[in-house]
Amino acid sequence: MRTVTEERGVIIGLEVHTQLSTASKLFCGCSTDYREDEPNTHVCPVCLGLPGSLPVINRRAVEYALKVAKALNCRVAEECEFARKNYFYPDLPKGFQITMYDRPIGTQGYVDIEGEDGEKRIGITRIHLEEDPGRLVHAGEGDRPKYTLVDYNRSGIPLLEIVTDPDLRSPKEARRFLNALRTTLEYLGVFEGDREGALRVDANISIEGQNRVEIKNISSYKGVEKALTFEITRQRGMMRRGLGIERETRHFMEARGITTSSRSKEVEHDYRYFPEPDLRPLRVRSWLDRIQLPEMPAARRERFMVQYGVSLTHARTLTGELRLAEFYEKVAHVDALLAATWVADTLLGELNYRDQSITALPPERFEALLRMLKSGAITDRGAVEILRRMLDAAARHEPIETPERIMKSLDLGRDNATDLMAMAAEVVSSNASAVSDYRSGKREALNFLVGQMMKRTRGKADPRELRRVLESILTSG
């Protein structure tokens, strides 16, 4: 049976707003790192829109935007130009937003993703730079707050808007596109995905020639998939009941996983765009040619396979996130293949399960753990146990002890060989019937004996080694 998300006739396009990780705002020198600070402390006449203030373009922001344009294979014109988008809103200090209109940074690019049926190319309509407005803080609850305050710390934060062609066919593809985009932006070093408000998405979706619905206000990767899945179900339901789909804007309620109509009939806004007279057009084409891109995900994937000999699956996983790839490269020297398995499978699984980031674990701790595994000082099970202890400590913001210490304190060290021999002899002598079964050709009887050994070592021993030790006693005796 097909699931709803795989049904045909679904057309999705995304408008992604990403926050560029510059140190200062787009048009003034105010710091962008306001996370822990009081409202309205990262402001100046420019980002407050005080009369007489003028914008000055942040060179770094343009450079970042051009990097993205290059990485997304966009066409870049000789010049680009800022424009004013005019509308009134209490969080908008100038009564207009400085953005780009008919002369954006880049057009006609693409991103390749894993689609529903193999590799798929998603067109990029355009990318452009713009400033973020301030943030409204409502006092009180419900629809009628007692009053509203404005925090302008966000005002002027540089955003890059990336608009896709309507090439996406399912919520899963949308999610994959966003993951690919995020990876690209992180590799370029222009984006910090963890920052509040770092990513916001508006999604346009239509089904089988019905009207297009715009879903606004989606602020997470998972949210995009959820919102689109909900919307497809809703629209299909409407269509089954013979109802048309209204052309409208809907809002995604993250907590409830649903979209709701913004009720007000969508008035076609007239933003009265015109060129920003306080800024000159930017000559970007020649600038673009001087921009060097760092190693991008696909190239790094190839290199991992060649340099470290890891499988395609591991290479893909390890390079799918910049920090994961960097983490891997810090520990790979211990044993490239062992490290690949332990990072891509074990560590990543534990992190995902706990919703933790790779930054939770210092690479030198993991490197020590790999060394212990490689030398045979601990078993796989012991290593997993130690890893969990370390991640738990990180989650509690406690200092992370060295794997050696954890091993000792939990007595997880592998017992030495002579102890094992003694223990094996004991097991053999106290399980005579199993031993005679084994000797009469029942190989499974060995498993029972290994199990007995495991019990005695409380899981610290490597089952393969136990088997070897037992076999040596049984064959010699």
Add this chain to the structure above:
Amino acid sequence: MGDPLNAFITACDLPPLKEGRLSGLRIAVKDNISTAGVPTTCGSRILQGYVPPYDAFVVELLRAEGARIVGKTNMDEFGMGNTTENSGFGPTLNPIDPRRVSGGSSGGSGAAVAAGMADLALGSDTGGSIRCPAAFCGIAGHKPTYGRVSRFGLVAYANSLEQIGPLARSVQEIATLLQVLCRHDPRDSTCRNRPFDLVPTGEIRGVKIGIPEEFFGFGVDPRVAAVVYRAIERLEELGAEVIACSMPSMKYALAAYYTTCMSEASSNLARFDGVRYGLPVDHRPSWHEAFREVRKRGFGSEVKRRVMLGTFALSAGYYGRYYAKAQIARDLVREDFAQLFREVDLIAGPTMPTIAFRLGEKSDPLSSYLADILTVPANLAGIPAISIPCGEVEGMPVGLQLMGRHFQDELVVDAAYAYEQARGCER
């Protein structure tokens, strides 16, 4: 200090920060130029209570050169007018005949200097707002090349057209002030690094001066034209070569100018919503009602008219017919000047078509707009233009306007100096 002409909105006394080329001089500053700690109203009620936390770059420059800032001068609200009657604080009267206007929009600056209430003044010129009051009050006023003086701190009316510039009783003082004002400012992206470098010599032998016939048509009072022609003859006697020429794009200039400035103004003035500063209103009903109330009460009728017309000119479906077309016409004006400046070094004509209007004479907005015909071309092209007194009609001063190539403010000022010297000797 009494102010019978109503030249000032706010008196102040900002002492110099150090000694310099302007030491001992009292300077009046138009009230759309930001002064830290001193109210800056732009002649509008909507900015009631607004005190800028920062100085405009030009104010920093003046105080660093020894100037004392003595007041903020009256103006047409946000610079929208040529009489100073559109001020939210009453009109400024003409010092020569108080029944007449002082011109505008920098009328307070013009009157303050002409009446000796200040030694020098700063104005801003979007479509003639320095040159018009200079002409009407009988003093000198210069609109610099676009990009020569930083606009940082100048409250925008029409960003692509306007410049801050000096008003003074002598061309020598204009030159001194330009030496201080023309400084690169990285906070204004349209400001170029072109210091003003001139000690006026008054030597204009061999300078070619074009006289476009259009500058003597378009409702120019024949008596004004006659005074200006005599001034041009004077320049010829000083060794300049006078060449008759034509500027066909003049017929589009006013429409291009008003469409552009109103469009930009509709956007620039959107920030006056009462949220962060200015006129307090009750925000309880809803934010749009509060915005509407602030703007309804705070803006005068001419401002409302221009914001509405500008909004219209930028709207979908009309943009191409108005704003975009105005930019095409603006290019034609630029091209005409470029063409003329291949053959001549300066262009001369009257500053204003008439002498100062009587108070209330220009109550019809269209007739007021028409009076800008001779000043707006320089703003559309971004070229430097000066107005200096060159005679009288009915006892009221007449201004001679000289325009030059981009960034050749020096030649414009030097020619004006030559005329002023010659005229001074004659009188």
